[in-house]
Amino acid sequence: MRLNRSLHFIELLVAGFLIAALVTSCTAVQNPALEAARESYQKARRDPLIARNAGAALDRAEQTLQTADRIWTEEGDVAEVEHLSYIVEKRVEIARLIAERRSARDEMQQPRSSR
Amino acid sequence: MTIRLQDCSFVLVAIFCAGCSAREPSPTNRITQADIAIRAAVEAKAADFAPTELQSARDKLAQARRLMAADKYTEARRLAQSAQVDAELAEAKAETTVMRRAADQILRGADKPASEAERESRKPLVSQPQ
Numbered sequence: 001m002r003l004n005r006s007l008h009f010i011e012l013l014v015a016g017f018l019i020a021a022l023v024t025s026c027t028a029v030q031n032p033a034l035e036a037a038r039e040s041y042q043k044a045r046r047d048p049l050i051a052r053n054a055g056a057a058l059d060r061a062e063q064t065l066q067t068a069d070r071i072w073t074e075e076g077d078v079a080e081v082e083h084l085s086y087i088v089e090k091r092v093e094i095a096r097l098i099a100e101r102r103s104a105r106d107e108m109q110q111p112r113s114s115r
Numbered sequence: 116m117t118i119r120l121q122d123c124s125f126v127l128v129a130i131f132c133a134g135c136s137a138r139e140p141s142p143t144n145r146i147t148q149a150d151i152a153i154r155a156a157v158e159a160k161a162a163d164f165a166p167t168e169l170q171s172a173r174d175k176l177a178q179a180r181r182l183m184a185a186d187k188y189t190e191a192r193r194l195a196q197s198a199q200v201d202a203e204l205a206e207a208k209a210e211t212t213v214m215r216r217a218a219d220q221i222l223r224g225a226d227k228p229a230s231e232a233e234r235e236s237r238k239p240l241v242s243q244p245q
């Protein structure tokens with residue numbers, strides 16, 4: 001009787017551990033640097049000036065972001081993902097500067113009468 | 116059952132080959148690309164308009180070269196890539212600053228009333244009576 005009760009307790013304990021392990025594996029672990037880079041990229045993607053003037057430059061940031069995402073999901077390589085996140089942040093900054101430059105160029109090329 | 120020396124050596128060679136194939140290749144191309152990006156940034160006057168970014172790119176490239184010489188290919192590749200993007204940022208910053216200044220100068224010129232000399236120069240040429 002006592003042995004039966006102990007076995008039942010162990011079964012419950014094992015089941016509890018299994019459920020906890022399942023829940024943990026379902027919750028994706030996030031990398032802070034990657035999430036910050038994603039946020040910078042998404043913010044730039046919503047900016048109409050960048051969309052109009054530096055779409056190709058922002059596409060390069062997106063490609064690097066996708067590579068970082070894949071490496072994080074498949075390999076979990078923290079150093080590589082942090083490195084690629086840095087590259088994404090810089091590429092977003094470059095896209096922003098290119099957009100500003102083209103906007104300044106357009107201002108220069110406008111005829112005086114329309115200013 | 117006895118394990119022969121030949122069997123062991125075969126396994127060791129197989130492990131060695133697997134290790135070799137997994138090793139990252141030398142990042143020579145990355146270093147060349149970073150070098151080209153730094154030269155382009157210098158051409159774009161990054162030394163004047165984006166000195167911090169340009170210096171960061173130069174420092175990282177120098178460090179990447181040292182790491183490559185020490186056979187630390189992964190770290191060297193990352194630093195070379197990082198140097199390249201820093202140089203590209205320096206170039207973009209310099210080009211944008213130059214363009215913005217030029218645009219501001221033109222816009223200021225457009226708002227300013229024409230000077231006496233400019234008004235004179237716009238007058239049609241009238242032939243003086245003899």
